[in-house]
Amino acid sequence: MANVNVQRLDSQQADFSEQLDKLLAWESVSNKEINRTVDEILERVKVEGDQAVVEFTNRFDRLNASSMAELEFSQKDMQEALENLPEDQRHALTVAAQRVRDYHERQKGESWQYQEADGTLLGQKVTPMDRAGLYVPGGKASYPSSVLMNAIPAHVAGVEELIMVVPTPDGEVNQLVLAAAALAGVSRAFAVGGAQAVAALAYGTETIPKVDKIVGPGNIFVATAKRAVYGTVGIDMIAGPSEILVICDGNTDPDWIAMDLFSQAEHDEDAQPILISPDAAFLDKVSASIDKLLPTMEREAIISRSLIDRAALIKVADLDEAALVNNRIAPEHLELSVEDPQALLPQIKHAGAIFMGRYTAEALGDYCAGPNHVLPTSGTARFSSPLGVYDFQKRSSLIMFSEDGASEMGKVASVLARGESLTAHARSAEYRIKD
């Protein structure tokens, strides 16, 4: 039986707060060399278009394409990928897509207007973006579930064109990804990746249309490119390593909790699994489960690295204190593995997604619960939200003054504009004041 030393913390320790800070510290690496390479790729794609994209794709993915047309998947490719899936996979993917769609339908923002007594009308018009770009990583991190989670909110928002890019290193195509694209309503798909794909989506080329927003995870080149084009197009958040915080009252099967922690840890050596409980004996039991189950895991090496470097088992006084520690951490995923999660919920202020009750494994949320699995990491749940339909809609304010309203408000605006020495503002408003 392997013994993994997972760090133990206790909220009664004098230095608990500092220890917690140390545990949570995470600096994303920014690298000058990578910045320079990415800037060069962005510039070349901006100027040369398709030709540069094909050249970089041939070089980095070891392909031999002679034109962008060769790198485009057809709708037929996507449909066939879906039809050719084994029955159990097609069924599971279809159920997941439908549940994700049903949940996201409830996020749609609606336009509204109201009229004031003098006839003045105010409101907010909600419209979808015209075109969204979806980055899907290639190779091992190529997840069909990510295609669903990124594409369906855009589709529900009413985005008319959804452009997917996915690299195919050495020509290897992930049929599950193409099948998911078919289910999620992707309009066009290209076998390109890396900074060159981000550049193509941000600036447009002869073949790849310029989009309004780029979403989806990627490696350091993709993340750097997204940060660089932010402003030219919208982007989703730059994600850090995945995290789970489990709050347990001590009465869930410790094997279940150990496996829930593993399910984050297996993503990445930097992933952060944390367990909080008021029951010290339960922490011991989970520790024993970890030691028992770890040798049975396919990704044992990754999981143990994450457990040793980034995990913690934290003893607290009670569930109220557990909620306070949660609010300090603002985790991406929070499991409330307790008897009465509804009672604890009002105390939870910050978390990307909240998994309530012993049966709600976080892994269900990754695939088929319905809510999005793209969630704020590294404490950014303090100020950000899961990816959603609202990320693909935007608002325009509506203002229509009646003649009377413009006259009354013209007087107010005039005083304030003159207070700010903006006299053209004042005179523009004053023209609309009735004699």
Next chain:
Amino acid sequence: MANVNVQRLDSQQADFSEQLDKLLAWESVSNKEINRTVDEILERVKVEGDQAVVEFTNRFDRLNASSMAELEFSQKDMQEALENLPEDQRHALTVAAQRVRDYHERQKGESWQYQEADGTLLGQKVTPMDRAGLYVPGGKASYPSSVLMNAIPAHVAGVEELIMVVPTPDGEVNQLVLAAAALAGVSRAFAVGGAQAVAALAYGTETIPKVDKIVGPGNIFVATAKRAVYGTVGIDMIAGPSEILVICDGNTDPDWIAMDLFSQAEHDEDAQPILISPDAAFLDKVSASIDKLLPTMEREAIISRSLIDRAALIKVADLDEAALVNNRIAPEHLELSVEDPQALLPQIKHAGAIFMGRYTAEALGDYCAGPNHVLPTSGTARFSSPLGVYDFQKRSSLIMFSEDGASEMGKVASVLARGESLTAHARSAEYRIKD
């Protein structure tokens, strides 16, 4: 009479599309020297806290403070500023604040939940951020209206602490800004500005609390600092120069339209005022009004620079084509100065705020219409929204599976997780499948 040559375009020109691209081209300047200076200020404030903030403030604003405490305004300072305002200004500011509050109340997001047949519960919990930071520029660009527009949405969202920073170069305090802070519900206010103020809000110091999001306009040092701390805290958009697009059917008083164009132009030499009309003779009339009115303007120099370098009068075939050109531009402010703006509205896809009808001067929206005056610039209305209550709230997904639901969905998750080779995910889900 001054003659200003405003560029004329016509949609019938063969090269109209290229000319439009040239007109709209805008590259925000990024400067290595400024980046280095800002990075140094951020690092020193992060490490040294209050001491560095006081030192930079004394140096850049020519003050002589010996501690942060001396640089804090009290609630009494803010209340007195409000009480001491001339009656017309206090009244105008109070009316504006109330109207902004009323409008923004309608933007509040609400939590929701729903239950499925097997008892599984899904939902979305909406919560405010704990603390927001509001940057207010000093000197000439110190606008009380901006205090209202940035602070009120945060207050309506339920943000408990609202921290304002405003530099006071040479000790000059803008009483209108303090009065607006009192009206808008600012919790604490400090006489600091620049990159050092952004750093203090992002990292926290002994005196200035760390916030979750920083909003508000500022100079290039402030914008560079905000971009650098993005991720550590949330930020609002980095704003480009202000813009107005007026679509007029030719039947509005040309003096009114000229003054509306001036009201953007007076902000800044880089501001961009554009008029579109199907009536060529009307463009001539507005041109004459410009020449007539320009010499009467306090900010004549700034306005003429903006008109010469960045403005355009565009002739189109009809209002439908005007809407198409608008959607290409995605302007910050759009005036529909036409007989039936409601009829044109469905064709408008992208604009920060839409001012409808001849009476609705854009300037009314800057102060007291109700909707926010912080709006997406430089075409970013294609994918972003006005500042709003939604910028100070965030969402957490809620998932609570029943025993039956977890069992059924466990099967689906298991298939998909194994398809992605994530076996800890699969086993975590499988534990919840009933025998």
